[in-house]
Amino acid sequence: MLEMKAHCEKCGAATPATGKAHICSFECTFCPDCATVMQCICPNCRGNLVPRPTRMRTPAASA
Ligand SMILES: [Zn+2]
Numbered sequence: 001m002l003e004m005k006a007h008c009e010k011c012g013a014a015t016p017a018t019g020k021a022h023i024c025s026f027e028c029t030f031c032p033d034c035a036t037v038m039q040c041i042c043p044n045c046r047g048n049l050v051p052r053p054t055r056m057r058t059p060a061a062s063a
């Protein structure tokens with residue numbers, strides 16, 4: 001399952017699972033402001049940052 005990191009890796013702003021954030025394919029997580037400043041390029045791995053899907057609740061555990 002996608003790891004929902006709770007803070008921007010650049011500025012430390014909160015990026016709760018229910019809020020807006022951008023991630024790269026390695027799950028580096030940044031707030032929308034930092035993603036914009038960095039032109040949606042991850043500074044760690046040079047990958048594209050894309051809007052992270054929000055998670056309003058955890059899915060029910062499969063039986
Ligand atoms: Zn940030």
Ligand SMILES: [Zn+2]
Nearest residue numbers: 024028042045
């Ligand atoms: Zn990255």
